[in-house]
Amino acid sequence: MIAVELRKLLGRPRTWVSIGLLCLLPAIVAVLLAVTGIGPAPGEGPALLSAVLSNGTLYPAAALGLVLPIFLPAAVAVVAGDAVAGESAAGTLRVLLVRPVGRTRLLVAKLVSVLVYTALAVCSVALTGYVVGVLLLGRAEPTTTVTSLTVSGTPMTSGQLAWRTALMLGYIGWSMLGVASVSLFLSTLTDSPLGATLGGLAVLVGSTVLVGLDAAESVRGWLPTRYWLSWIDLFRDPILWHDVQRGVLVQAIWIAVLLGAAWAAFSTRDVTS
Amino acid sequence: MIVTRGLTKRFGRTLAVDGIDLQVSEGDRYGFLGPNGSGKTTTVRMILGLVFATCGEIEVLGHPVPERSAAALVDVGALVEAPAAYPHLSARANLDLLEAAGPRAHRLSRALRRERIDETLELVGLGGAGRRPVRAFSLGMRQRLGLAAAVMRRPRLLVLDEPTNGLDPQGIHEIRNLLERLNADGTTVFLSSHLLSEVEQLCTRVGVMDRGRLVAQLAMDDVRRPTGRTVVHVDDPGAALDLLDGGVVERDGGRLVVRDVTVPELTRRLVGAGIAVQEVAPERDSLEGLVLRVTGAGSDRVERPDRVERPDRVERPDRVERPDRVERPDRVERPDRVERPDRVER
Numbered sequence: 057m058i059a060v061e062l063r064k065l066l067g068r069p070r071t072w073v074s075i076g077l078l079c080l081l082p083a084i085v086a087v088l089l090a091v092t093g094i095g096p097a098p099g100e101g102p103a104l105l106s107a108v109l110s111n112g113t114l115y116p117a118a119a120l121g122l123v124l125p126i127f128l129p130a131a132v133a134v135v136a137g138d139a140v141a142g143e144s145a146a147g148t149l150r151v152l153l154v155r156p157v158g159r160t161r162l163l164v165a166k167l168v169s170v171l172v173y174t175a176l177a178v179c180s181v182a183l184t185g186y187v188v189g190v191l192l193l194g195r196a197e198p199t200t201t202v203t204s205l206t207v208s209g210t211p212m213t214s215g216q217l218a219w220r221t222a223l224m225l226g227y228i229g230w231s232m233l234g235v236a237s238v239s240l241f242l243s244t245l246t247d248s249p250l251g252a253t254l255g256g257l258a259v260l261v262g263s264t265v266l267v268g269l270d271a272a273e274s275v276r277g278w279l280p281t282r283y284w285l286s287w288i289d290l291f292r293d294p295i296l297w298h299d300v301q302r303g304v305l306v307q308a309i310w311i312a313v314l315l316g317a318a319w320a321a322f323s324t325r326d327v328t329s
Numbered sequence: 330m331i332v333t334r335g336l337t338k339r340f341g342r343t344l345a346v347d348g349i350d351l352q353v354s355e356g357d358r359y360g361f362l363g364p365n366g367s368g369k370t371t372t373v374r375m376i377l378g379l380v381f382a383t384c385g386e387i388e389v390l391g392h393p394v395p396e397r398s399a400a401a402l403v404d405v406g407a408l409v410e411a412p413a414a415y416p417h418l419s420a421r422a423n424l425d426l427l428e429a430a431g432p433r434a435h436r437l438s439r440a441l442r443r444e445r446i447d448e449t450l451e452l453v454g455l456g457g458a459g460r461r462p463v464r465a466f467s468l469g470m471r472q473r474l475g476l477a478a479a480v481m482r483r484p485r486l487l488v489l490d491e492p493t494n495g496l497d498p499q500g501i502h503e504i505r506n507l508l509e510r511l512n513a514d515g516t517t518v519f520l521s522s523h524l525l526s527e528v529e530q531l532c533t534r535v536g537v538m539d540r541g542r543l544v545a546q547l548a549m550d551d552v553r554r555p556t557g558r559t560v561v562h563v564d565d566p567g568a569a570l571d572l573l574d575g576g577v578v579e580r581d582g583g584r585l586v587v588r589d590v591t592v593p594e595l596t597r598r599l600v601g602a603g604i605a606v607q608e609v610a611p612e613r614d615s616l617e618g619l620v621l622r623v624t625g626a627g628s629d630r631v632e633r634p635d636r637v638e639r640p641d642r643v644e645r646p647d648r649v650e651r652p653d654r655v656e657r658p659d660r661v662e663r664p665d666r667v668e669r670p671d672r673v674e675r
Contacts, residue, residue: 060430068417147413151478154377154409155431156402327379 057161061169065135074131075177079184081127082119086185090192104207104291108193113214115189116182116221117291120228123181124284128228129235129260130253135173136239137253139166140322144247144329159323163244167315170240174232178225210293220295224287227300234280234307235260237314244322247329277302280310330355330486330517331376336385338371345371347541348385353519353534358512360528360549361521362616363538364624369521370410372538373490376519377407390486403435406484408492412475416464420455420474421446423463427478435482449481454503468495476504480511487511490521505531529616539624552619555611558588559595562607572602586612 065071085105089095095109104118120128140163143149152162206212212220239256246252263281266272276282283303289296331353338346346368353359363369374380376387378398387394392401414423424446428437437445450456453473458466463474472495479487487508493501508531512518522528528535535552537545562583563569569585570577579586587595592609599606 057430060426063426063429064415146415147411148415150374150377150379150409151413151427152430153379154402154405154407155427156378156399157430157432158399324381326374326381328374 057157057165058168061165062172065169065173071135071173071176074134075180078123078127078131078177078181082115082122082181082185083188085119085122086115086188086192104288107207108189112189112191112193113186113217115193116185117224117287119181119185119189120178120224121288124228124231128177128181128232130257131177132170132174132232132236133239133253133256133260134249136170136236137243137251137256138249139170139240140243141246141249141252142243144327145249147329149329150327153327160319163319163322167240170236171233174229174236178229178232182221182225206293207288207291208293212291212293220290224290227287227290227303230304230307231281231284234310237311237318238280241314241318241321244318244325278306278309280307282306330357330390331359331519332386332388333372333376334386336372336375336387337383338368338375338380339383344541346375346382349538349541349543350546351536351543352546353517355517356512356515357534358508358518358532359520360532360535361519361538362525362528362535362620363523365523367538367624368541369523369538370490373409373488373521377405377409377488378402379409399432403432403482404485405488406479406482406486407488407490408475408479409488409490411494412471412478414463414471414474414478417462419460419462420450420458420466420477421460423474424449424478424481428481445481449477452480452507453477454500469497469500472496473500476507480507484516486517486519488519488521491523492520493522493524493527501527525616525620535616537620537623544623545619549616552616553613555613558586558612559590559592559609560612561585561587561595561599561609563599564605564607568602568604569599572598572604583607 089105089109093109095106104114104121108115108118140149143152153159235256238259239252242252242255243249260281263279267276267279267282272279283299283306286299286303289299331351333349333351335348335350336346337344337348349368349372351372361369361372371380375382376389376394378395378401381395389398389401390404392398394401414420415426418426425442428442428446436442447456450458453476455470455473455477458470463471466474472492476489476492479489489508493504496504505527508518508520518531520528520532529549532549534548535545536543558578561569563585564583566580566583566585570580573585573587573590576587576590577585578588590598592611596606596609599609
């Protein structure tokens, strides 16, 4: 069933169009930066953008920083929200279930397919970022072993950069899985894929609002988006692990609870669509 | 093949299915009839493990459902309500995907799958649909594809909910032939429908639902049993009325319904009195008569409050089309039947 879900995901034009659009934004930004040479002042604007002007190899990280606040979670929420509700709305859910496909098996396959989509999206953006970064913004002096600077201003070798970027990909992917589990859970409750997607985004926006609210201090630490931007700490010297670790843990709790709820809801639900 | 005991389903405050005891035996062509909203589809969904019963038991092919649905469903082919398929894929890709989605132990090998898909598409009249995506299919073609998905695995039991929706009389006739053929090869057919004619022509056994209850379940032969009265068409009904004196219970032009008399005796008396007889036969009950007797109006009929009070008023169900009476058009275009080019030539 997992293979079937992957075939459906990869064979669907929507998958590739959405990933293409995700990659488009960082590409446009890179072109503008390269043409004008005007970057945001250090410490202002999107993370790392000021640093990439001097070094394109940092651009994958900057590219992900650009799509992280809304585009990436929106794309993930669309795919996750469509997972069960989309089949339900099209009537294919009942066809699959009487084939028979076990409900737990179907849900696991859907989860894997959302995971693969998230990984594909994150990696494509990073790859596009690397390619346009190196092509348009150039790399730093290849003669030195030190090719980049950390956010803290200390030098970083290209090996360290690759390793930190990989960690960041994993961290952002994990954060996206949080959004995916909200939409997947809602997807098992409703026959409307749009509703499940918007529900996931509503949780995201709501969480972002509360994170910025001082009165929400007591719950802030447990909100799903609280530590989303902590990936920037991976580019400090030394790496600040505290927030990243908390972020992974908080995300894990959300994911476990929501996926459990999704399973409970789906395996007891009457399929009447 | 299908047994239910006290099967009940409640949606919130509505009782959709109320304690029904179905009994479908091997080899039956079982017609599951009832007005719209009488609980047929909910029952079908419970049998297939899509909807969970509030109480009662279901057994399909000897396995309890929903506890062991998977074991039961591998030998069941089903078409529930409108057929569904992935619109951007072709008929072939849809069937292939569905086949690959099944449990590991019940999948066909790749080569066998290809062959079976070809065979099945041919069987339902979609042999030439080729690479066209389902998005471009007409309702009739989608219905055929849904049927293909149901019969592809050569199941022991076919559960079909309104399988001829969207088909023209030719298509209906074709599907009926297909079902009869499959049944002759040993497939039990459970057909849910609100079309009396469809059930009357195909089924060997019927169950009739009304407002969530199974109000009748009997063999078609029993449905068509003689009523004990005789129907006769005569040229001179006036003379016949005088002769039979009180024996006539109904009169409609030259058609008389006579009670307490056998066909030979009636014929002898009429002919003896010099009355020309056009036609004489024992009166038989019909499926329509049975259904009208045991069911009320469908739930899609909403009466005004002041009319609801009249229980003596029996509404006829939706007008029933009889496909056997429809003129056969010259075999021209059948937009939903797509023959292979090489077959069209013949």
